[in-house]
Amino acid sequence: MDGHVLGWIVLLWLAAEVEGLQVTMPEKKKVAMLFQPALLRCHFSTSSTQPAVVQWRFKSYCQDRVGEALGMATSGLQTMSKRNLDWDPYLDCVDSRRTVRVVASKQGSAVTIGDFYKERDISIVHDADLQIGKLMWGDSGLYYCLIITPDDVEGKNEESVELLVLD
Template structure:
């Protein structure tokens, strides 16, 4: 039987839609054979351009296919061309929020899921879950999910 010897991080979905002022849980799952306690980090990356306006502001008489909304051009840019910041990290039962998110209802729950309470417009973007284990440096230790916050 083949056994995975490296950390593997994965998301159940590539994209999540959530309503403004509601809460959302972004699930992150990982597997490892290591017995060391991992450091779980969640990172935020803004869009390369305004995804909300792009998705919902179409010129008159324009026919839009649903497949057109699946384009990832709003994600394909260098990190230096957008906002990138850590949201939170967890080591064991200790959770630390980054300065930008202090005072917000944000936590890492379960093994590695990110819970954001009372979503704001600026929360739309790409969220990356990264799992760092000192004695398991190989494998795919990061996965990401796109979050689009919608108004009512």
């Protein structure tokens, strides 16, 4: 009887420890300088025995955050964002109103660079970090780290970081 109880305790402990796929990023926002390198960190844990596919996607701002930061643009959307604290006029809009593209993908040790970035010094290093050799003006925006595993589909499979490139 004691063996059954111990078995159930171990099973419950293991079930509590396995939460499925979990993607995290240590930074939610990163400010970097033009023409400097940047490393966007992405960590994940999985119970999968299969190699994960890592994909980084870029989404432009919904409106010009850099221009606004420099005092060159103003918007009535700021008033609206104060009413709804969860809504950000720079980040929250449908994808059809912004540029969306794949930056890079990695499966095993093979890294594939998206068409727009082929002439750039970009790679996925370590397990899932995005390394950009020289930042350009158009690099400001949201970067999504998406992890795909064939046999671990529960949990959180993507996370984003905002990158703001300044002169």
